[in-house]
Amino acid sequence: MPELPEVETLCRQLQVKIAGEVIRETFVFDEKLEEAGNIRACVVCAVRRLGKTILLTLDDRRSISIHLRMTGRLFWHQDGKRRPYTRWRMSFTDGDVDLVDPRRFATVRIISTPQIIPRNDLLANFDEQEFFERQANRKVNIKTLLMNPEALAGIGNIYACEILYRTGIAPYRRADGLDGKEWKSIFREARRILKKGIEKRGTSISDWRDLYGCPGENQKELKVYGREDEKCRRCGGVIVRIKQGGRSTFYCPTCQR
DNA sequence: AGAACCGCCTGCTTGC
């Protein structure tokens, strides 16, 4: 599933491919995405990432806001064909960008270009002070907080598990029980892991593919996610899986306290 | 106010 590194990978590829280009037309193949039709002859001025949202700024003060949720993918092609589960299309002079999404969770909205950029993105203009004021004293468990898009942008289940493993913090710890040193290590490791994920062009554990259909390489870097009952690479203990807020959390009970 | 839970979706896995 696309998280920050996957979306960043797509944005970089889109930047090269469509920034400055004209959207000739958009096509809707799923009535849920109806509002994303009728874009005609608009220039894509900029490609930006806001957390896991892809923002295409147009030349008419509007933006196309794309969120891939679980199984959404963007796919560049020049054959004009419609692959299975294609829900929406942007047509350019020399090719198309298709939204392919089997489960139909992905959203495409046409919005006024936002002027205020949130400051909860660890890889952008992160506001640490605001984070401590508004998030660090909450009673939720740290795993759930890491995944909360209001608290931190772009971190989903896979990267949340990996970040906590690398910091040695148990996922069930309450956010308000963490000390300054632990928060520091969360920020540091989160940045490191997310950057690594971008370098590796994302985690293709299930169906993630980039704009050209290529898998990423980051799945080889995973230490806990999807490794229930397997050995911890650090201590040799067994990785366990628990449920938090309806979602699977993987962690090492020995290394994470 | 803030934490927990629900619903949207559908392909894949599991169990009988």
Next chain:
DNA sequence: TGCAAGCAGGCGGTTC
């Protein structure tokens, strides 16, 4: 083998 039930999960909305 075949079919139904269960599972996966981001996140906005609702409920507790």
